[in-house]
Amino acid sequence: MESRRRGRKATTRAKKQPALKPEAIMRLGLGFWGAKTLLSAIELGLFTELAKGALEADTLRDRLSLHPRAVRDFLDALVSLGMLQRKGTRYANTPEANLFLDRNKPSYAGGILEMCNARPYKFWGSLTEGLRTGMPQNEAKEGGNFFTALYADPLKLEGFLKAMTGLSCGAALAIAKQFPWKQYKTFVDVGCAQGGVPVQVALAHPHLTGEGMDLPVVQPIFDAYVREHGLEKRIQFHQADFFTASLPHADVIIMGHILHDWDMEEKRMLLKKAFDALPKGGALIIHESLIDDDRKVNSMGLLMSLNMLIETPGGFDYTGADCRGWMKETGFRKSYIEPLAGPDSMVVGIK
Amino acid sequence: MESRRRGRKATTRAKKQPALKPEAIMRLGLGFWGAKTLLSAIELGLFTELAKGALEADTLRDRLSLHPRAVRDFLDALVSLGMLQRKGTRYANTPEANLFLDRNKPSYAGGILEMCNARPYKFWGSLTEGLRTGMPQNEAKEGGNFFTALYADPLKLEGFLKAMTGLSCGAALAIAKQFPWKQYKTFVDVGCAQGGVPVQVALAHPHLTGEGMDLPVVQPIFDAYVREHGLEKRIQFHQADFFTASLPHADVIIMGHILHDWDMEEKRMLLKKAFDALPKGGALIIHESLIDDDRKVNSMGLLMSLNMLIETPGGFDYTGADCRGWMKETGFRKSYIEPLAGPDSMVVGIK
Numbered sequence: 089m090e091s092r093r094r095g096r097k098a099t100t101r102a103k104k105q106p107a108l109k110p111e112a113i114m115r116l117g118l119g120f121w122g123a124k125t126l127l128s129a130i131e132l133g134l135f136t137e138l139a140k141g142a143l144e145a146d147t148l149r150d151r152l153s154l155h156p157r158a159v160r161d162f163l164d165a166l167v168s169l170g171m172l173q174r175k176g177t178r179y180a181n182t183p184e185a186n187l188f189l190d191r192n193k194p195s196y197a198g199g200i201l202e203m204c205n206a207r208p209y210k211f212w213g214s215l216t217e218g219l220r221t222g223m224p225q226n227e228a229k230e231g232g233n234f235f236t237a238l239y240a241d242p243l244k245l246e247g248f249l250k251a252m253t254g255l256s257c258g259a260a261l262a263i264a265k266q267f268p269w270k271q272y273k274t275f276v277d278v279g280c281a282q283g284g285v286p287v288q289v290a291l292a293h294p295h296l297t298g299e300g301m302d303l304p305v306v307q308p309i310f311d312a313y314v315r316e317h318g319l320e321k322r323i324q325f326h327q328a329d330f331f332t333a334s335l336p337h338a339d340v341i342i343m344g345h346i347l348h349d350w351d352m353e354e355k356r357m358l359l360k361k362a363f364d365a366l367p368k369g370g371a372l373i374i375h376e377s378l379i380d381d382d383r384k385v386n387s388m389g390l391l392m393s394l395n396m397l398i399e400t401p402g403g404f405d406y407t408g409a410d411c412r413g414w415m416k417e418t419g420f421r422k423s424y425i426e427p428l429a430g431p432d433s434m435v436v437g438i439k
Numbered sequence: 440m441e442s443r444r445r446g447r448k449a450t451t452r453a454k455k456q457p458a459l460k461p462e463a464i465m466r467l468g469l470g471f472w473g474a475k476t477l478l479s480a481i482e483l484g485l486f487t488e489l490a491k492g493a494l495e496a497d498t499l500r501d502r503l504s505l506h507p508r509a510v511r512d513f514l515d516a517l518v519s520l521g522m523l524q525r526k527g528t529r530y531a532n533t534p535e536a537n538l539f540l541d542r543n544k545p546s547y548a549g550g551i552l553e554m555c556n557a558r559p560y561k562f563w564g565s566l567t568e569g570l571r572t573g574m575p576q577n578e579a580k581e582g583g584n585f586f587t588a589l590y591a592d593p594l595k596l597e598g599f600l601k602a603m604t605g606l607s608c609g610a611a612l613a614i615a616k617q618f619p620w621k622q623y624k625t626f627v628d629v630g631c632a633q634g635g636v637p638v639q640v641a642l643a644h645p646h647l648t649g650e651g652m653d654l655p656v657v658q659p660i661f662d663a664y665v666r667e668h669g670l671e672k673r674i675q676f677h678q679a680d681f682f683t684a685s686l687p688h689a690d691v692i693i694m695g696h697i698l699h700d701w702d703m704e705e706k707r708m709l710l711k712k713a714f715d716a717l718p719k720g721g722a723l724i725i726h727e728s729l730i731d732d733d734r735k736v737n738s739m740g741l742l743m744s745l746n747m748l749i750e751t752p753g754g755f756d757y758t759g760a761d762c763r764g765w766m767k768e769t770g771f772r773k774s775y776i777e778p779l780a781g782p783d784s785m786v787v788g789i790k
Contacts, residue, residue, distance in 0.1 A: 110539040110548045110609065111781040116520060117481070117552040119474035120560055121742040126468045128567040155573030158748040161755065162570055164734040165741035169467060174735065188461040197461045201468040209471055213561050216479040219513055222506030258461065383515040384525065390516035391472040397509045404512065430462040 120209075122169050127205035129166055130198045135181055135189035138172070142180035188254075199251030207234075211398050218397050225398045234399065239305050246309050253284035253313075256344055258429030259375050260288035263342070266426060267373060267436070269293045272339035276301055278330055278362070279346040283310045286342075287317050294322075299336055301326040330358060335365035344375045347411075348392065351402025359418045366439045372420065374411055375434040381409040388431035411435040471560075473520050478556035480517055481549045486532055486540035489523070493531035539605075550602030558585075562749050569748050576749045585750065590656050597660050604635035604664075607695050609780030610726050611636040614693070615643035617777060618724065618787070623690035627652055629681055629713070630697040634661045637693075638668050645673075650687055652677040681709060686716035695726045698762070699743065702753025710769045717790045723771065725762055726785040732760040739782035762786040 129135065132152045137143070143151070149159045163179050166172040171189075173180045181189070188197040207226065214225040227234050238244055263285060273296065277286045280300030290296055300310050304327045314323045326336050331354075335341060341362045347355050362372045379389035389405050396403035408425035412435060415423045420437035427433045480486065483503045488494070494502070500510045514530050517523040522540075524531045532540070539548040558577065565576040578585050589595055614636060624647065628637045631651030641647055651661050655678045665674045677687050682705075686692060692713045698706050713723045730740035740756050747754035759776035763786060766774045771788035778784045 108535050108538050109781065110535065110605075112521060113477070113535060113539055113548070114552070114781070115739075116522070117474055117477045117555060118739075118742070119470035120555075120563055121746065122738060123468055123470035123474065124563045124566050125742065125745060126464070128570060130468070131567050132570070154570050157573035157753075158570055158745060158755075160734070161741055161744040161748070164730075165738060165745060167735050168738040168741050170463060171467070184459050184461065184464060187459050188464055197464070201465070204468060204471075210561075210564050212471055212475045213564070215475050216482050219479060219483070219505050219509055222508035254461075379515075383511070384518050387473060387516060387519040388466075388469075390512055390519050391469070391476065393512040394476060394509060394516060395472065397512070402508075404509070430460065430465070 122165070124205075124209065125162065125165050126169065126171055127201055127209065129162070129171065130189060130201050131205050133191065134166075135171075135185045135198070136191045138179060138181045139186055139190035139192065142175065142178040144178055148179060195257070196250075197254035197257060199247060199253070200255045203248065203251050208395065208398060212395075215394065215398065218394075222397070224401055228401070239303060242305070242308075245305060249282040249306065249309050252281040252345065256281075256284045256375075256432075259344065259432040259434075260285040262428035262432075263373065263375065263434060264288040264292035266428070267340075267371075267434075269296060269340075272296070272371070274298060274338040275340040275342060276326065276336050276338040276365070277342040277344070278335055278358075279343060280310065280325075281306065282313045283323065284313075285344055286323050287314060287319060289342075290319050290322050291317060297322045299324050299326040299338065301328050301330070301336065303327070303329060330361065335361045337365050337367070338370070339367065340371045340373060341365060342373045342375070345377075347374055348376050348396055348405045349400055349403045351404075354402070356414060356418070359414055363418050363420065363439060368439055370439045372415070372437040372439075373434050374437070375428060375432055376405060377431040378411070378425070378433040378435070379405055379407045381407045383407065386431055408433060408435050412437075473516070475556075475560065476513065476516050477520065477522055478552055478560065480513070480522065481540060481552050482556050484542065485517075486522075486536045486549070487542045489530060489532045490537055490541035490543065493526065493529040495529055499530060546608070547601075548605035548608060550598060550604070551606045554599065554602050559746065559749060563746075566745065566749065569745075573748070575752055579752070590654060593656070593659075596656060600633040600657065600660050603632040603696065607632075607635045607726075607783075610695065610783040610785075611639035613779035613783070614724065614726065614785060615639040617779070618691075618722075618785075620644045620647060620691075623647070623722070625649060625689040626691040626693060627677065627687050627689040627716070628693040628695070629686055629709075630694060631661060631676075632657065633664045634674065635664075636695055637674050638665060638670060640693075641670050641673050642668060648673045650675050650677040650689065652679050652681070652687060654678070654680060681712065686712045688716050688718070689721070690718065691722045691724060692717060693724045693726070695724075696728075698725055699727055699747055699756045700751055700754045702755075705753070707765060707769070710765055714769050714771065714790060719790055721790045723766070723788040723790075724785050725788070726779060726783055727756060728782040729762070729776070729784040729786070730756055730758045732758045734758065737782055759784060759786050763788075 137151050145159050145163055167174050171185050173182055187195050211226045218225045238248055275298040277300045280302050283300045286298050286300045307325045310325050314320050377389040377392045380386045393405035412423045415437035420439055423437040425433055425435050488502050496510050496514055518525050522536050524533055538546050562577045569576045589599055626649040628651045631653050634651045637649050637651045658676045661676050665671050728740040728743045731737045744756035763774045766788040771790055774788040776786050
């Protein structure tokens, strides 16, 4: 009897509604703990050190000049977060950390996170002020300008451009693979940074020649990267400011993580310049962490747009549908959206 | 043929190893974006406003005095993070947000996150310095003392104590339910704060009487909370500093989220005082976000320990096995670990 009654009671309760729990809220709200732990580990060169081989906590402490107090908590927290493995008493990189967080590998993707650690982590601390004022919360608040400061310091700039390569790496490979390059002969990557996308595209398609367009200060960094890949005969640098110059003519124009930096008027201006530089049948490839059309799923795109609030006077991210709409208004004959890698997608517009 | 060959190739590739992706690393490293978005939403009272009913973005913008620029990105980011729902063009709380993030409900658990937003988010920005020096990274760096400042300001203190109640709420209910209270008549909660645990235990077990022990400044806040629950005849406040005073005698002594604040010597001192205050057969209940014994799984416990690095001169979190070991050394006859709610567990020691 007792067990039957209990059974019935449990069923009634289950039908009513499941007990609500605060854990998902707490996990999200305390998410800065885990984030900052990883960012500090990258800053300290932990994964670069462990790429040489597994180490004891004490050895790591010496190599990274850490205080004994929190070494084990730090390392074990990274184990629990899936960034390290511990076998016996030795710590080792996970395969992902070993590939993407070792500074000595070309696959290093930690640059963007190094940058987050050095700058935006702090600036996001005044997100509330940003939401209230609509104003950027970075160096601009003290009259500074991030891009000016960055482009004035070659070492900082190289770090930033490498970070961008890391960020675009998956997308670059996917664009090289997915886009119908056989139909085209020339391309320009507008705001090319170090040249991550031009290099991958040219490596995959020997019939293509292309240009990377960016400010003059970027050229040495771009040229070195292209030479490293033996592509200097097929990829040139084109010095220009896309605000003052028109874009060089090419069959395909690429803009990756560029449009979101700018306000609506600037976005339209860039799309118009791309349209003008393409031949009939030419293609414009826009790639970003696009927000899903229903604006409900792709957190990365939506949070990236809040990052544009923090970092720029008028930038914002957008959906694939938004972008297709702007392309149509600009005169593009047709367009389509295609997912690339991770949170990145591309919008292709055909003139 | 073609499809067979493809099939074989795919199999070979799958056997080799799956392609590694940087997404999990990026998601973790950028985790401060989502965290800070939620913290700002709580700070702005978004969930409290929506608890009154679903609203359009424009109405929310007016009510929360937000700038138009990023309102939709902010709200849609919260939708994508599972903290809001959007039906048509109106935004509504999820059931969890409605229960735990509405300031007007007794179930409000946002206090701890309000505190994180106001203080530790910034202090965690110097985690690397903390790891290098072993020194706290909060007000102490400028010669301040968080607890002194907190206890000097009744309004701040009330906020903090409420935050602690929110944090311990699930654990309080579980302790009231799981511990064999029928065997005991009296209890003391040491470092009781607002009294979240004493109140839940007394509500569930009418035969019990108990005390909450904390510094004198806590008394008015404790007394008010106990009166709200009509328990003033069974729960008293006991003014004392656990560093200078012995603990009051009781059948059961409870310490929740207390031991981790202190260094090893202080932890042992507190355990000894608890042992001395218990009768033979009496029980000590220690509850925290215990680290799992293998130190590989419970991120919350491990990151909480790094939070102790940021916030205290010598505090650290620990495993259930650690705590059982200290209890044994103190003289407790036996002990056991039991999971409570979410990341919280209790260690029970029997004298």
